[in-house]
Amino acid sequence: MADTYRINDFKKKYPHLAREVLEEKDISLKLSVNMGFSDPWSGYTPTVVDYIRRCKSLEEAFEVVDYLVNHGELDAREGEQLKAILERNGIEYFGGRKQDDYYYKEAKRYWEKIFKQIPGTH
Template sequence: MIDFEIEEFRRRFPNLYREIVQKKMSIRIDAQRDSEERAEEAMNVLRGGLPGPVDYIRRCDTDEEAIKLVDYLESRGEVTKEEADRLRKQIAEMGVRSFGPKKELGYYSKFIR
């Protein structure tokens, strides 16, 4: 990685510096994925795949509701014990919104055109 002093960076890349300082073209990251595979699974739903545990969790309002959902999915065999434990741990440590913003009614319809 190249080390730059701020003034040197500003002088060499004035437009990029301005965009960074003014936060132009910035996006907010609302979710945490622990693997590239899980990120790909999340995108699969948008391509017409079946929703997974994280998709259901993102519809929950509270951590307690999300834990009950994980318990239910585990009891039906839709997630393994290890996966359920990992989901519960993330909910307990970081909260339900660590999976992404709440998916409201009509979430997927905005992707279908």
């Protein structure tokens, strides 16, 4: 994990860098830190199956499919195929229902695992 400094300590330890970063007004600075791991949810876009798995009823799943078709996020033919699968097999066909806090719990589990691997964070 990165070191943390008070501003005065930072100025003492890195006087030239501190002057550049803290005193010059006409520069911009962008810092990137590679932590050695990436966020699996960064840029993640749920699929139609993700949406279906959050539905509580078949009717709700049909509404989701219709919504995605009407907003151009799903092809009409694919929408009809999905509705046929839903009609024939039910919403359980796509897997168990994802609870409302599913992604929160998954992210929490992931970050707890990561932080256990970083010295001094557990």
